[in-house]
Amino acid sequence: MRPRSIVAPLLLIAVGTLFLVRNLWPEIPMFEMFARYWPFLLIIWGSARLLEVLIWHFTGRPLPVQGVSGGEWIVIVFLCVFGSMSFWGSNAYSRWPNSRISVRGLEIFGERFEFPVNAEQSTGKASRVVLDLGRGNVTIVGADGDKIKVTGHKTIQAYNQTDADRGDKEAPVEIVPMGDQIVIRTNQEKIDKNRRASADLEIAIPRNMSFEGRGRYGDFDVRDIAGNVEINSENSGVRLQNIGGGAKIELRRSDIVRAVSVKGNVDIKGRGQDIELEGIAGQVTVNGSYSGELTFRNVAKPLRFESSNTEVRVEQTTGLVKIALGNISAENVQGPVKVRTKVADVQLRDFSQTAEVQLERGDIEIRPSATHGRIDAKTDNGSVDLVVAPGARFDLTATTKRGEINNDFGAPLKVEAEGRNSTLRGSTGGPAIHLETQRGEITVRRAGQSETAPPRGVLPKKLPEPPAPPVPAPVQQ
Amino acid sequence: MEPVNDNPRQPAAFCRACGKALMPDEVQNYQGTVYCLEHMPQASAPQQQAPPVSDGAANPYYQPPPMPPQSSTSPGWAFVLGLIPGVGAIYNGQYAKGFVHALITGVLFSLADHGSGSTQTLFEMCIPVWIFYMAFEAYNTAKRRMMGEHVDEFSSIFPNSNLNTGFPVLPILLIVVGVVFLLDNLQWLSLRALKPYAGPVLMIAVGVFLLLARLKANARIGQEAHHERS
Amino acid sequence: MNGVNVQPVSLMRAVRGPILLITIGTLFAIDHVGPYSFSTTWPALLIVIGVMKLMERATSSAS
Incomplete structure (x- = not known):
């Protein structure tokens, strides 16, 4: 009789524990953690099997023919497929900034040859500049006068000077007028793939023109332009500053999109990591999936964020709206405010008008300003905290299906318990506030009241003594 | 590789009908063909259980009974399924190999997609070759299984004897x-x-x-x- | 090898799957949290398989 592996039961226990953790501490983003760390399951699995085989071997028991059986491989394949899918689906591309670093000093074969770029062209009647960049970083600056000036350098990777020279001839930087637009081309696609070309350019264009950039790989930096800006790239960081028109940005990957003082609408689509918008006079629409932190400051018109499972709408932002993985907060904003997502903690502070929050899992904290309207906050799993001004007017209904209700506000609020259900009701005559959780506690407080309950997860002052180091057992031979 | 006589429980033969590995004491002979106990044809034939080897040797024109159709493997299907990465090998019951095939295919595609210059073209050329290799290999393996041969998990077209x-x-x-x-x-x-x-x-x-x-x-x-x- | 060691060959065989599994897991982990993507590190799999085959050979010829 061959010994049977204990790895399968162990895996079962591990999966069970994961689900238990998910239910006990819903604020831990289990799915994201799985998406990121699933390969460690493979490592643990393999190590357990290896250890087992070695133990069997050294205790002289017969070994299995295969260390990992066919059935196990099938499970592993599924794990790999499912894990990769969830990784790419949830928070992909966060490693992009790293992988851009190339090991330049260690390139033994192939050198980089640089060629200066200098071109100039008057714009005539054209009102729009189109840049077809390919690879490279570019800075666009609005300037006085009616000329387009391109300076910078072009890099061609080749093994010798003649190869590089040929590449330089094959891929000239051209400025071509085409009707009412002017096209700047780097012609990188004309060189064969063996000699990778890129261009780092600085382009001055007349201030009142619009700009459209298309790129594959590299950053766009656009400043002081009165027209519209449109950027379309496969992998870019984008920085906009002082734009008179609107901005439309579509990226397949990016590490950052930053826009400061834009007069028109800002429209961002695609995938990436961080977004930072500040001082936007028009509407802001962000659509896509972003793994980092999204911050919005001073947006005069409605802000809308939509991803596959999150929706945030704010009418006007004088303060700050922040959207990150597992946390959404808005401070000092005008409503109607709407937040809908699956897993996140949500904080809304100092907002006017109505608010609507809907979560599947996560805690909600709400501090309305005096001018608030109707509030609806609902979570399936998590606590709800409401902090109101002492003299605030509202009509509260708070229900938890399973959990406690802490009424630190006092009269006229009253708790009605009914089995596991508890409801807190009361009115001081004002707009309706409706709080609901399926599972979790509800707390209602007056602002300024000392926050009595200590935050969760605080460590006790005195740590328990660490266990004594094990005494090494006498070696048996 | 494991020497054949290293393991005392090495199967002596394989059933013609189901391919099951048979220990020396389980081997059933019927008209010179090895079967397992389950698939042993009923001995209702007129000639009584002749000693199989001498029978075959004595009558060179004697046709062995037609092979019972293999219920699970057909080389044609294996070839068709073999065009899908990994599926052909899984069809042949070689799960680990299927995984490796799928993995290699994925790597080839990603290389052809991400690679630059000559590596890219190299891998682009490799893809069709690899896919047909998988199909042929699945065909070959299925054929060998149909013949009742035992195939190793990582068998291949190339013989790996000695x-x-x-x-x-x-x-x-x-x-x-x-x-x-x-x-x-x-x-x-x-x-x-x-x-x-x-x-x-x-x-x-x-x-x-x-x-x-x-x-x-x-x-x-x-x-x-x-x-x-x- | 000591006296307990009866079948070095089948030990190498039995260890083959787990080691491959650990390697795959490590490469994916590097892909997700480390600086290199799987499309960069895959040749490590070939190296590991090659080394294991060599070791199998060495142990089988030693016995």
């Missing part, structure tokens, strides 16, 4: 290819730049390999001659 004795070509090839591609991927060395050296180096490598093989064979002949003389 792998033990020779120079370890495959492992060393794997390691060299792995190291070269890893260095290329990490941009510590460029395959494009190595291309002009690839042909001569390959020729030298093959030459050295052949030289070693000949020297070994010559040495063996010399030894045998020496033995005969003494």
